[in-house]
Amino acid sequence: MRRFLSASSPARQNWRRFASKPKILSKKFSRSGILFVVSAPSGAGKTTLVERIRQTPNLFYSVSCTTRAPRPGEIDGQDYRFLSDPDFRERIAKGDFLEHAHVHGDHYGTLREPVVTNLKGGKDVLIDIDTQGAAVIRNCGDPVILDALADVFIMPPDLEELRKRLLKRGTETMEQIDSRLTTASREMEHWRDYRYTIISGSVEEDLQRFRQIMEAESYLSRRLVQK
Secondary structure, eight states, X not given: OOOOOOTTSHHHHHHHHHHTTHHHHTSOEEEOOOEEEEEOOTTSSHHHHHHXXXXXXXXXXXOOEEOSOOOTXXXXXXXXXXXXXXXXXXXXXXXXXXXXXXETTEEEEEEHHHHHHHXXXXXXXXXXXXXXXXXXXXXXXXXXXXXXXXXXXXEXXXXXXXXXXXXXXXXXXXXXXXXXXXXXXXXXXXXXXXXEEEEOOOHHHHHHHHHHHHHHXXXXXXXXXXX
């Protein structure tokens, strides 16, 4: 025998509540931009990895500013934004930098405005920076930056492997390599400060792991914005 639900029955009322849900579920969602901050000791393969990641669609690469002279082959606006010392200091005074540091006699810094503008526009941002700069970003106090932040540390398997990579590179003296290894040992102590750590393997392995991180971050519920 066929049964009918009365308008006042609990089942009928539940159906009505459910039927109203598509009005909410059918709304379109967009995703907020993600700020990928990547750090690694010298020789860990970060430069090559970043060059590959930069090819990702809908990704803005934050080009660092510096007061040092351009090296052969470097292009202004692509490798670095080359600024005069007075210009850099003026930007510091105006608060233009998300972070900045004085290293080996030259200034380096990350401009705040392009990073924030792209994040607000739903575009992912990639910053290649050392552990000191990453710490400054983590403590910047800007909710736009902190809500978007996903920091990644590229960790060499061990110092001996790092030494082999630096020797293979063949661009530095033994004294310079020893100095870099000392710095690397100090930087590697900060891996726990990062949300993600990739134990470096081949370039393709590191790239695959980084892309997995990018994909996982894109699925976080808190990154969805309901239009």
